[in-house]
Amino acid sequence: MAAEAGNEAREVAKLAELVVGGRASSRSELASLTGLPRSTVSRRVEHLLRIGLLVESGDGPSSGGRRPVLITINPAAGVVLSAYLGATHSRIAIADLSGQIEAEQSWKADIGDGPDRVLAGLVDRLLSLLDQHGRSPADVRAIGIGVPGPVEFATGTVVQPPIMPGWDGLAVPAILREHFHAPVLVDNDVNIMALGEYWFRGCHDEQLLFVKVGTGIGCGIITNGLVHRGADGAAGDIGHVRVAGHDDVICVCGNSSCLEAVASGSAIARQLAAEGLDVRYARDVVRLGQAGDPRVVRHVRVAGERIGEVLASMVNFYNPSQIVLGGSVAALRDDLLAGIRGVVYQRAVPLATRRLTIEACASGERAGVLGGAILAAQNALGPEQVARWLRAGTVSRMAR
């Protein structure tokens, strides 16, 4: 019986997803997309109308017979929240249950201030953004958060983050759930940026690597619309892959010759400072690079080549169809891309680069917040959540 209830929730969740994702807008479209009998679809749709997730919205065009009754998502069914916590700035958004953003906000924030201060600030801003848009915490159906460090996705626990002092072992969902009674999904910032870019580009069935080059270096992996997180949620951590010829460079992780210690924005800043330039942060590198300083351009190009060496290995191993470059240093895209492309096309096996594209991020600084909204929306309409709504008999009154 429990198994049957689970199956019903899966079926209902699938139907809801098709309507919310814009792929079906009537019972007959749902029946034809899922192969379910028309009677089953009608019963499930009644259920979704009754709990308030969907609403009927008038008649659609006739295709010969009776006009179909259109069904759409009920705006009153709620929203999802998204948060992107970067090393030096943060961004939040309210989105509908399909992940479409309705309002967003960004501000400067140092992740090094520690979890108490950063999360308190985040909660305040989320509450005030909700309030400004006529929504309350009770309207929130799921929250997607990206942080700049490794996360055990199943529990939302930050694990040994190199640039997040005080966050090690912290389960972020518990803190957010003091204020919101909704599932909280926490992921590495690069994973959600990858997800945001994938949806922004309208990808389907593609394999995308999102490479973030900023203060650090990381990579998000998307296969068939989902983040590949690996066994421990650690996938994509290319920043600590060893690059040849740099055994004297010690990384924050304790190993030597990590890609991040050689080719990240802060690594380039260190290299330039050693040459006597007044450069300290990744943003200084970007500023001087944009002004065309040839020393900076040379270092960025070399950093691109080092990143290209690591990506050539990943292209051989994973054979993605797209590599997208994001992060603050990607503002110097021409030099960075030239360095990366040169090495990837030289070093990777020919079959794996036949159709490979290597481009700059199209969704810009919004990649993370877009991805957090998609992650939250994917969860808000998941079978577990839908089963909970079916049991409660309503979307709006959550079981606390």
Added chain:
Amino acid sequence: MAAEAGNEAREVAKLAELVVGGRASSRSELASLTGLPRSTVSRRVEHLLRIGLLVESGDGPSSGGRRPVLITINPAAGVVLSAYLGATHSRIAIADLSGQIEAEQSWKADIGDGPDRVLAGLVDRLLSLLDQHGRSPADVRAIGIGVPGPVEFATGTVVQPPIMPGWDGLAVPAILREHFHAPVLVDNDVNIMALGEYWFRGCHDEQLLFVKVGTGIGCGIITNGLVHRGADGAAGDIGHVRVAGHDDVICVCGNSSCLEAVASGSAIARQLAAEGLDVRYARDVVRLGQAGDPRVVRHVRVAGERIGEVLASMVNFYNPSQIVLGGSVAALRDDLLAGIRGVVYQRAVPLATRRLTIEACASGERAGVLGGAILAAQNALGPEQVARWLRAGTVSRMAR
């Protein structure tokens, strides 16, 4: 209408897969596993009985009410064929539609003899194995083949294989289909070995990397029971990843310092020959290593460390839960594993190695042929194939 027919085939294929995979043996189990209404399940099962894919096999135990009628796969529904073409030996098998092997055979064969001779020999042996076991080519529902080189999986075309002279651009399925009227799936040998080992181990929801160290070096990637092939079927080609400090070593691919040119069985053989030992092939290395020659042991250990460097990068990137070592040189497993483990645990990020196991292949020399059978079985019961059977009204008489 066409879409509905496609959906029906998908639903029927799913039901068939559950019965063939041993997860359901009655209509009520199928209904509860799929969440489909009992009436739909009964209609679909009737269809599967009528075309001859399933048969009723008596009554099962009662769980209170009427005894359920058991349904199983119809042995008369046919078989799948599997072939593993290695660099120096080949192996074939007949399996039932669940991929369980019924008969197999192996023989020495040099892939360098070229496609005409190798494939003619393969077809002869497949036909005679079928004949010996009272089966005819008309009983074959799918064929899974692994070859030691890169393959474009969608077309079964071999692409620029380094150790398969004469095979470049060859579409293998066309040749097999002169003799068998069934789908022919061709994949890289390492991919099918990975699939075979995954099923042999009874894995579920795990992420397994199968690393083959023989004449060359390659890697198969399994996520959730399926091979990850990448955008061009080129995924897993770690043999041509660059390793540091070997710029003077030229690889067969035309690049320098590829892992395969430094740490494969033939690379170790070259290194030993340069030290004056009478060693030419990977098998010579294994023979001397098993006899305990300390020079061989040292070179194998160092090769393990080089392989470990590349795998540490892949662990950071992909975060698998299991790495399995196969191929002929894996016979020297203790030394090779020690080298690999030492470097992986030192170089990969701690989160990604928390639960990682690195072990020798458990399915041994049969990994490839087991995987070929699973690949063929996964396809034989796929929606496309099932749709064809539904149209023809029978499993046994294929549309030619």
